[in-house]
Amino acid sequence: MQKLLSVVLVLLVSVVPSVGESSNEIESQIESILEQLTLAEKIAMTHAQSKFSSPGVPRLGIPEIWMSDGPHGVRAEIAWDSWSHAGWTSDSITAFPALTGLAATFNPELANQYGVALGEEARYRKKDILLGPGVNIYRTPLNGRNFEYMGEDPYLASTMVVPYIKGVQQNGVSACLKHYALNNQEQWRGHINVEVSDRALHEIYLPAYKAAVTEAKVWTVMGAYNKFRGQHTTHHKHLINDILKGEWGFDGVLISDWGSAHDTKEAAMYGLDIEMGTGTDGLTTSNENAYDYYYLAKPFQEMIQKGELDESLLDDKVRRILRLMFRTNMSPDRPLGRMNNPEHLEVARKVAGEGIVLLKNDRSFFPIDSKKKMTIAVIGENATRAMTPGGGSSELKARTEISPLQGLKERYKEAKFIYSPGYASGPPAYGRIVPSTLDADSLRTAAVKAAAKADLVLFFGGLNKNHGQDCEGGDRAGMALDFGQGELLQKLIKTNKNIGVILVSGNAVEMPWLPKVKGLIQSWYLGSEAGHAIADVISGDVNPSGKLPFSFPVKLSDNAAHSFGELSYPGDGQTQYYKEDILVGYRWHDTKKIEPLFAFGYGLSYTSFKLSSIKTDKKSYTTDESINISCKVSNTGKVDGSEVVQVYVGKVNSTVDRAEKELQAFQKIHLGMGTKKTLDLSLDIADLAFYDESVSGWNVEKGDYLIYVGTASNKISKKVKIRIN
Numbered sequence: 001m002q003k004l005l006s007v008v009l010v011l012l013v014s015v016v017p018s019v020g021e022s023s024n025e026i027e028s029q030i031e032s033i034l035e036q037l038t039l040a041e042k043i044a045m046t047h048a049q050s051k052f053s054s055p056g057v058p059r060l061g062i063p064e065i066w067m068s069d070g071p072h073g074v075r076a077e078i079a080w081d082s083w084s085h086a087g088w089t090s091d092s093i094t095a096f097p098a099l100t101g102l103a104a105t106f107n108p109e110l111a112n113q114y115g116v117a118l119g120e121e122a123r124y125r126k127k128d129i130l131l132g133p134g135v136n137i138y139r140t141p142l143n144g145r146n147f148e149y150m151g152e153d154p155y156l157a158s159t160m161v162v163p164y165i166k167g168v169q170q171n172g173v174s175a176c177l178k179h180y181a182l183n184n185q186e187q188w189r190g191h192i193n194v195e196v197s198d199r200a201l202h203e204i205y206l207p208a209y210k211a212a213v214t215e216a217k218v219w220t221v222m223g224a225y226n227k228f229r230g231q232h233t234t235h236h237k238h239l240i241n242d243i244l245k246g247e248w249g250f251d252g253v254l255i256s257d258w259g260s261a262h263d264t265k266e267a268a269m270y271g272l273d274i275e276m277g278t279g280t281d282g283l284t285t286s287n288e289n290a291y292d293y294y295y296l297a298k299p300f301q302e303m304i305q306k307g308e309l310d311e312s313l314l315d316d317k318v319r320r321i322l323r324l325m326f327r328t329n330m331s332p333d334r335p336l337g338r339m340n341n342p343e344h345l346e347v348a349r350k351v352a353g354e355g356i357v358l359l360k361n362d363r364s365f366f367p368i369d370s371k372k373k374m375t376i377a378v379i380g381e382n383a384t385r386a387m388t389p390g391g392g393s394s395e396l397k398a399r400t401e402i403s404p405l406q407g408l409k410e411r412y413k414e415a416k417f418i419y420s421p422g423y424a425s426g427p428p429a430y431g432r433i434v435p436s437t438l439d440a441d442s443l444r445t446a447a448v449k450a451a452a453k454a455d456l457v458l459f460f461g462g463l464n465k466n467h468g469q470d471c472e473g474g475d476r477a478g479m480a481l482d483f484g485q486g487e488l489l490q491k492l493i494k495t496n497k498n499i500g501v502i503l504v505s506g507n508a509v510e511m512p513w514l515p516k517v518k519g520l521i522q523s524w525y526l527g528s529e530a531g532h533a534i535a536d537v538i539s540g541d542v543n544p545s546g547k548l549p550f551s552f553p554v555k556l557s558d559n560a561a562h563s564f565g566e567l568s569y570p571g572d573g574q575t576q577y578y579k580e581d582i583l584v585g586y587r588w589h590d591t592k593k594i595e596p597l598f599a600f601g602y603g604l605s606y607t608s609f610k611l612s613s614i615k616t617d618k619k620s621y622t623t624d625e626s627i628n629i630s631c632k633v634s635n636t637g638k639v640d641g642s643e644v645v646q647v648y649v650g651k652v653n654s655t656v657d658r659a660e661k662e663l664q665a666f667q668k669i670h671l672g673m674g675t676k677k678t679l680d681l682s683l684d685i686a687d688l689a690f691y692d693e694s695v696s697g698w699n700v701e702k703g704d705y706l707i708y709v710g711t712a713s714n715k716i717s718k719k720v721k722i723r724i725n
C-alpha cells in the first residue's frame with residue numbers, strides 16, 4: 001500500500017508543474033489561447049486599466065493582473081485612477097525592514113525568509129505582482145531611493161536578491177525586479193541620459209539583475225525612467241532585447257515604471273510588454289479614456305492595422321503575459337497566503353536585529369544594562385517618528401510600528417525616561433519640503449536640559465522619509481544632517497559626555513561630531529518591529545552582526561561619482577557621465593587610497609572574533625576550477641555572536657584598470673563564546689573575469705591574484721597569493 005502510494009505521488013509530482021515552472025503543456029496552452037484572442041483583446045492586455053491593474057479577457061476567463069508596491073511590504077490600496085489612498089480598512093500589513101537593512105544582514109537565508117513572508121502577505125492581499133525588489137547600485141549618498149536598494153556591491157546585491165525573489169515567487173506571486181537599469185539618482189530621473197562604459201555596465205550595474213533573471217528566474221522586470229545612451233530604458237533595444245531577453249533568456253514580462261513609456265514604436269519593438277501609469281489623473285498627459293491612449297493601446301493597434309508594425313510583436317508580449325498568468329493568477333496550485341501573523345513579525349524583527357550595524361563602541365558604551373536604575377534622556381525626532389509611511393511608492397500602512405522610544409520603554413523597566421525631540425523636520429509631504437512651524441531654539445534648549453538631568457543620553461537622528469531626505473522623486477541636497485541636528489548634537493555632547501547616537505537612515509551622512517560620542521549605531525528603516533529590534537541590540541539581547549552594505553565617505557567629494565564634478569553627478573540636466581567607471585564605493589576608496597569614515601562590510605560586535613589558518617586548497621589553478629578557501633573563526637570574547645567572513649580578490653599587475661579588490665564570497669557564522677569553527681568558502685575562477693570591451697565578453701586574465709580574507713573591506717586578516725594558468 002505504502003509503495004503504491006509513493007508511486008502515485010511520484011507520478012503526480014512529475015505531471016503537475018510546481019508553482020512557476022513553465023512546461024511544454026503550458027506553452028501549447030498559451031498558443032491555443034493566443035489563437036482565440038482578437039486584436040483588441042490582445043492590445044488590452046498590454047496596458048493598464050487602472051493605476052495598479054491590467055485587464056484580462058472576461059470572455060475567456062482570463063483574469064486581470066493586480067500589482068502592488070513595494071519592496072519591503074505590500075502597499076495600501078490605491079484608488080482606481082489616482083494616487084489617492086483608496087481608504088480600505090483591511091489593507092494594513094507587516095512592514096519589513098527596507099532593503100539596505102536586509103542587505104546589511106549579509107544573510108541570504110534571512111533574505112529568503114523575508115521573501116517568503118512578504119510574498120505570503122502579497123498573496124493574501126490578492127496581488128499577482130509585487131513591485132520589488134530594487135537592485136540599483138548605490139552610487140551616491142544623495143540618491144533619495146538608496147534605502148530601497150541593496151547597497152554598492154554587485155556580488156552582495158546578487159547574493160541577497162536571489163533568495164528574496166525565490167521566497168516571494170514560491171507563493172505564486174511575481175517579484176518585479178526594478179528599476180532596469182541605471183536609475184541611480186532621483187534628480188531628473190524622467191529624462192537624464194546616462195553614459196557609462198560597457199565595462200561598468202556589465203561589472204557593476206547589471207550583475208544583480210542578471211542573477212535575478214538567470215538564477216532566481218524572476219517573472220517580471222520593471223524598466224526605469226532614465227535614458228541610457230540616448231534611449232529610454234523602458235524600451236531599450238540593447239538593454240532589453242539584446243541583454244535581458246536575448247543573452248539572459250528572460251521569458252517573463254517587462255513592465256514600464258509608472259509613466260516611463262514614451263513612444264509606441266519603440267515600446268512595441270524594444271521589449272516593453274505592459275505599459276503602466278502613463279497618465280491617468282492629470283499628473284502627466286491625461287485624456288478622456290486615457291488608458292485607451294496609452295502608447296501600447298490605440299496607437300499600437302492602429303500601427304498594426306496599417307501594417308507599420310508586425311502583429312508578431314504583440315503576440316510575443318501576450319505570450320509572455322499569459323506565461324506570467326500561468327505562474328501566478330492562473331496557477332491552480334498556488335498557496336493562499338497569510339498576513340499580519342506573528343511569524344511575519346518575527347521575520348521582520350530578526351532581519352532588523354541582524355541588519356543593525358554597530359559602528360562605534362568606546363569602552364563598551366553598548367550594550368546598556370537593563371537592570372540598572374537610571375535616567376535615560378532619549379533625544380531626537382527619530383525616536384518617535386513613524387518611518388513606514390512616506391518615502392514615495394514604498395510607503396506602507398503598517399498594522400503596527402514600534403517606535404524606538406516605545407521599544408526601549410518596554411525593555412528597560414527599571415529606567416526612567418525623559419523624551420525630548422530636540423529638532424523638528426516638518427510634516428510628511430511628498431515632492432516638496434514643508435518646514436516645521438515649531439521653534440528650533442526652544443526645542444534645542446529643552447533637549448539640552450533633558451540631557452543635563454540624565455545619566456545617559458541616546459540621540460535618535462538621521463534622515464526620514466520626507467522629500468529631500470530618503471524619499472523617491474528627489475535627491476538629498478548634501479550629506480550633512482538637516483534640521484540643526486549637527487548643532488544640537490554639539491550642544492548635547494557638551495552637556496553630557498555619556499552619549500550614544502542611533503542614526504536612522506538608508507544613506508550615509510556626514511559626522512563631524514563622531515569623535516565626541518561614545519557609541520554609534522546605524523539603524524535603517526526597520527519596519528513594524530523597529531523599536532523592538534533597536535532595544536534588542538541596545539540591551540544586548542541581540543549581539544549586533546550587521547555590516548555596512550555601502551561605504552560612508554568622510555565628505556561628499558570623497559565619493560567617486562562626486563569627485564568628478566557635476567557632469568558625473570547629477571549631470572547637466574540632459575546627460576551625465578559615470579566617470580568613476582568601475583570604481584564605485586569601496587572599489588574607489590581602496591584603489592585611490594581615500595579612507596572612508598566607515599568602510600563597506602564594516603560592523604562591530606559585543607564579542608571579538610579572530611580569523612586564523614587562512615589558506616587556499618592550491619597555489620595554482622586553471623580557469624575552469626574553483627578556489628576553495630578555508631579559515632578558522634574563533635569567538636574570543638565573552639558573549640555568543642555572529643561574524644561575516646568576507647573574501648575579496650584583486651589582480652596583481654592587471655593589463656586593465658581594476659579595483660584593488662572586489663567581494664567574491666562571504667559567509668555569516670554564529671559562534672558561542674569561546675568556540676571556533678573552520679569555514680570553507682569557494683569561488684569560481686570564471687567569476688574573476690573582467691568585462692572585455694574588445695570582445696564584448698568576459699575575460700579571465702592569467703597570472704597572479706591576491707585573495708583577501710577579512711571581516712570588512714578595510715579589515716583584512718590575511719592575503720594569499722594564487723596563480724591562474
Ligand code: BGC
Nearest residue numbers: 069070131178179257258393
Ligand atoms: C516608482 C516605482 C513604483 C511605481 C508604482 C514609480 O514612481 O518608481 O518604483 O513601483 O511608481 O507605484
